[in-house]
Amino acid sequence: MTLNLNMAGRHALVGGASQGIGKACAIALAGMGANVTLMARRKDVLEQTRAELPAPASGEHRVLVADLNQTDALAAAINELTAEHPVQVLVHNSGGPPPGTAHEADPDAYRRAFQAHLIGGQTLLQACLPGMRAAGYGRLINIISTSVKEPIKGLGVSNTIRWAVASWAKTLASELAGDGITVNNVLPGFTDTERLHGIIAGRARNSGSGEDQVAQQMRASVPAGRFAEAAEIANAVAFLASPAASYINGINLPVDGGRTGSL
């Protein structure tokens, strides 16, 4: 049996696709032949990204402008898309909650994070499920964080909400497996994106150190000795989306250069 990574004829909806990890996932899936819909809030950046994607095997790539914090508008936009173009692969990804300790966070920050990451994911999934079931092929891949293995200092709201998403995903994995749908989480380590640059700047401000020094310390905490490229996270996502990953279901996959100390 050959390794089947062919995504021709599959429609993938990729969140947070205007930059960073989401953009890299869109490029990887398009490279495997999928039709990709790029989702985020900035239409102009999404359109630029769409122009950069390798052409699909047939049909076209699309753009969906939506904000995960605006649930009603999100539901309307995704239902309109899936009514005409059923989705088989959902990469649930967006920006991480702002940094800060858990005990100092504004209670509303937890509500906003729950709305974007969990209610947003549920809204997207429910619109995509009919297309997945009709195809007998579905992939939900959540981009979350290694904090589901070990909470990360200074990311209190993020640590909390990632667990909620991981538990949601694990439950879905057992509910949906009979329909040919898998549900998995990819846990990026330090990945060279705008998000990481913001975290480095924040740590530098809080510690009084320079950004270079903070980045150096962070690299030193990774056995691989470096940050990931977004494409290295996308490679894992693309594999989980492919036919080859049909029996991988309900896992948390760290892609972190060996940084996470727990099993």
Ligand SMILES: NC(=O)c1ccc[n+]([C@@H]2O[C@H](COP(=O)([O-])OP(=O)(O)OC[C@H]3O[C@@H](n4cnc5c(N)ncnc54)[C@H](OP(=O)(O)O)[C@@H]3O)[C@@H](O)[C@H]2O)c1
């Ligand atoms: N980079 C890392 O080191 C790292 C490590 C662990 C986990 N992660 C997690 O992995 C995910 C992706 O990380 P990244 O580094 O690629 O982040 P990023 O550079 O901040 O990109 C976030 C993407 O999400 C979109 N987005 C943000 N808020 C949104 C909203 N309310 N509705 C719809 N789209 C929204 C942004 O586009 P628009 O502004 O156009 O909407 C952008 O495309 C995040 O959850 C992050 O916390 C990252």
